[in-house]
Amino acid sequence: MTYADPSQNLDSPKVKRRDFLYVATSAVLGIGAALSAWPFIDQMEPSADVLAAGGPLPLDLTHVAPGQQVVVKWRSKPIFIVNRTPAVLAELKKPSLLSRLRDPNSQQMQQPAYAENWSRSIKPEYLVLVGICTHLGCIPGYKPQPGDPQLGPTWPGGYLCPCHGSRYDLAGRVFQGVPAPLNLPVPPYHFAGDASLVIGENPKGSTFQLSSVEQI
Numbered sequence: 001m002t003y004a005d006p007s008q009n010l011d012s013p014k015v016k017r018r019d020f021l022y023v024a025t026s027a028v029l030g031i032g033a034a035l036s037a038w039p040f041i042d043q044m045e046p047s048a049d050v051l052a053a054g055g056p057l058p059l060d061l062t063h064v065a066p067g068q069q070v071v072v073k074w075r076s077k078p079i080f081i082v083n084r085t086p087a088v089l090a091e092l093k094k095p096s097l098l099s100r101l102r103d104p105n106s107q108q109m110q111q112p113a114y115a116e117n118w119s120r121s122i123k124p125e126y127l128v129l130v131g132i133c134t135h136l137g138c139i140p141g142y143k144p145q146p147g148d149p150q151l152g153p154t155w156p157g158g159y160l161c162p163c164h165g166s167r168y169d170l171a172g173r174v175f176q177g178v179p180a181p182l183n184l185p186v187p188p189y190h191f192a193g194d195a196s197l198v199i200g201e202n203p204k205g206s207t208f209q210l211s212s213v214e215q216i
């Protein structure tokens with residue numbers, strides 16, 4: 001599957017597809033926090049050699065604040081990384097949310113076995129997703145604020161696809177009644193240290209490949 005040119009679809013004028021890295025923050029962090037995050041995010045940019053090879057992509061998440069999303073490009077795909085707060089993690093388990101999701105228990109093959117759990121992740125606080133909508137391939141926007149005025153009082157925080165309105169929660173699980181059929185994929189990754197993420201390489205013992213998911 002090919003995906004649409006997201007330069008037409010990203011919902012922030014500050015965000016451009018050509019950027020290798022960008023950050024998105026929740027409303028509570030504010031614009032100042034977003035701007036101050038840029039310098040250290042830039043320092044995490046890997047070498048051109050690593051990018052060209054499409055090899056494992058190491059990232060230091062030490063300074064990614066709770067509630068903040070970082071987006072990197074790996075093998076030409078946007079990868080969302082979110083530092084989820086305890087409140088977000090509690091929300092992910094609520095029956096009132098689970099009953100609104102199409103595949104709340106991640107039974108569809110859209111993630112490696114090590115992310116087939118309630119948080120769809122290795123470490124619950126860190127969400128790692130391929131940021132490509134499973135409908136027609138746009139890049140969903142980060143909408144972490146519960147009750148976001150655009151999405152209504154029952155919105156728990158998540159992602160909104162700007163193309164046809166598909167919605168996902170903060171584990172990348174798709175809501176019922178939207179065009180997207182599947183949860184957002186989880187790429188291969190592991191942690192080399194507490195906040196030392198390596199995208200593109202499984203934990204020891206796993207042979208998961210992103211090409212094995214049902215749909216990107």
Ligand code: FES
Nearest residue numbers: 133135136161164
């Ligand atoms: S591409 Fe996301 S809703 Fe259509």
